[in-house]
Amino acid sequence: MTTVFGHGRLRLYLLKLLDDGPRHGYELIRLLEERFLGLYAPSAGTIYPRLARLEAEGLVTHDAVGGRKVYRITEAGRAELRQRADEVASLESEIRASVSDLAKLAGEIRSEVRGSVRDLKQELRAAARESRRGSPPGPAYPGAGFSGPAAGSGSGGPGWSAGPRAGERVEQGWSAAQGDDPAAEFDRQLLLFVTEVRALARSGRFTEPQLRTAARLLHGALDGLRRLLR
């Protein structure tokens, strides 16, 4: 795994952030995530040991406020920052450069998401036409019940479930919504999906991790539908 901060750099940057004002650990994680446009957020297992270490060295101290530890820099910590001012400045310029690259990447991801939506829309239209020409008897569209990312930890990949196995019936979601004409209901759901995803993609109110996950989800969904409808 590649490290974002080199040896001792994260420690220095934490000092710099605390020099701007007292913050609790979780706030520091969010702040770093924000500065890296959401593409990098140090884990708790990184931040808290670092803060504990800084405190042991006397560079920061903490106050317990409402059950949280609010860390603030000490005079010794400020002295270290002054002493390593050049290093702090170069670190900040490196971060600015990284963020610029990330902003460029974010633009590419946006294009990818829009392209995926377009492809998905075309494939679903073709599938709808096909189903109208000769819709099979019995419960329509088995396997449509994907469940999305695993809830809970928020960690790991997109976590698509494999969905129902062949022969299993989908009793939730789709079947609850479908009307008498499965093809018409399919069209309605398709239109709803495309409209909503397009609106979300154009709103710009999303983070880069969300975009990455959305792109993966769209590719995954498209692959699943290809397999299903071929």
Place this chain on the structure above:
DNA sequence: ATCCAGAACCGCGGTGCCAT
């Protein structure tokens, strides 16, 4: 030694359900 991810734990507030 340091960076890092992820699981697990704890506490708190919000929410839904049920009995009154």
Place this chain on the structure above:
DNA sequence: ATGGCACCGCGGTTCTGGAT
């Protein structure tokens, strides 16, 4: 309508272990 209760999600933290 209201009070009590259980459940759930989230914020915050600690711990463990792998990678460099």
